[in-house]
Amino acid sequence: MPAETLHPAPYGPSVTLPAPYPPGTAFPLSLKPARPDIALAEMTAEIRGLAASGRLRSLLDRHGAIYFQGLGLRDAHEFSAFAHAFGWRPHEDIGNPVRRTVVAENVATANEGPSTMPVYPHNEFGLSPHYPAYVLFYCVSEPETGGETPINNSVVLYRHLKERFPGFIEEVERKGIKYQLFYPNGPKDQTSSAGTTVRQAYGKNILDSDDTETARQKTEEEIRRLPTATYVFLLMIRPDFVLIVSLAVRNHPHTGEPAFFNNAVSRFLNALQNDTLLPPHTNSEGKYQPPYGDDSLIPREYLDSAVEYINKTRSLVTWKTGDVIVLDNHSVQHAREPWTGNRKLLASLWDEAE
Numbered sequence: 295m296p297a298e299t300l301h302p303a304p305y306g307p308s309v310t311l312p313a314p315y316p317p318g319t320a321f322p323l324s325l326k327p328a329r330p331d332i333a334l335a336e337m338t339a340e341i342r343g344l345a346a347s348g349r350l351r352s353l354l355d356r357h358g359a360i361y362f363q364g365l366g367l368r369d370a371h372e373f374s375a376f377a378h379a380f381g382w383r384p385h386e387d388i389g390n391p392v393r394r395t396v397v398a399e400n401v402a403t404a405n406e407g408p409s410t411m412p413v414y415p416h417n418e419f420g421l422s423p424h425y426p427a428y429v430l431f432y433c434v435s436e437p438e439t440g441g442e443t444p445i446n447n448s449v450v451l452y453r454h455l456k457e458r459f460p461g462f463i464e465e466v467e468r469k470g471i472k473y474q475l476f477y478p479n480g481p482k483d484q485t486s487s488a489g490t491t492v493r494q495a496y497g498k499n500i501l502d503s504d505d506t507e508t509a510r511q512k513t514e515e516e517i518r519r520l521p522t523a524t525y526v527f528l529l530m531i532r533p534d535f536v537l538i539v540s541l542a543v544r545n546h547p548h549t550g551e552p553a554f555f556n557n558a559v560s561r562f563l564n565a566l567q568n569d570t571l572l573p574p575h576t577n578s579e580g581k582y583q584p585p586y587g588d589d590s591l592i593p594r595e596y597l598d599s600a601v602e603y604i605n606k607t608r609s610l611v612t613w614k615t616g617d618v619i620v621l622d623n624h625s626v627q628h629a630r631e632p633w634t635g636n637r638k639l640l641a642s643l644w645d646e647a648e
């Protein structure tokens with residue numbers, strides 16, 4: 295990598311990935327500018343060169359995540375320019391239950407949940423057939439304490455579970471995992487929850503003048519755009535959730551390695567936090583929150599083992615203002631720790647280039 299632009303840098307929280315990755319593989323790989331005064335145009339030119347040469351692809355296949363330190367990006371628009379330099383295709387958000395506020399071209403706020411609320415390990419929208427290939431996070435302002443972004447590798451997690459519980463992996467490879475996505479009821483501009491309403495998630499074509507039946511039809515049309523999974527929309531029975539059957543294991547499109555690519559661990563840990571893992575799956579407020587889409591619960595020993603292995607092999611990304619991390623969503627899961635102070639991250643989601 296040219297010394298006048300970006301070069302590898304040591305990063306304290308990085309860990310070494312086990313097989314199938316080569317010995318000594320850092321996770322994440324850290325890069326930083328050779329000079330503190332490097333211009334944005336120089337950095338974006340370097341990124342475009344990395345992408346065009348195939349080196350970027352090789353780095354992501356080996357490391358899964360690249361942490362860019364000391365970029366000096368000043369705002370969402372500079373982050374947008376940096377993100378666009380990779381040459382990928384902007385991801386169209388369909389059905390995401392997490393609210394995001396757009397702040398620049400293909401840049402939005404990250405999960406807007408409160409600072410006391412952790413986010414558990416997951417592949418970005420891993421419970422859907424329509425998920426981004428790449429996720430970029432940019433630190434607008436760093437926290438006073440906490441606020442790390444834990445990342446773990448989905449490929450090594452699959453290998454661990456396959457070796458430890460081959461019958462479990464065979465079953466989820468055959469059946470997939472069923473989820474219920476809950477959307478808070480409310481007007482299209484509701485702000486009382488970190489989640490979106492059904493209309494916000496699937497109703498971009500709905501007009502204020504549409505009657506209920508027309509709105510339902512437009513919503514179902516949007517859901518039917520989603521590929522290769524069984525979606526059952528239950529608006530006429532309950533207007534606040536969608537039932538999904540989705541894949542649990544997906545092969546990486548570049549390396550061919552199978553990955554435990556889903557949101558099962560996140561759903562499991564949320565259920566433990568809210569005491570809804572077992573029937574009747576109701577939380578302290580009386581709301582129905584099952585971890586999965588039916589009563590075929592995944593035995594705890596499998597997911598307890600997954601959580602233990604994630605904690606053993608994860609890296610804790612400690613944010614500094616201006617830093618960016620690039621995640622290959624197929625091979626990397628991410629999470630969020632609670633924090634104090636004015637932590638703010640922006641996200642940019644991308645698909646493979648056409």
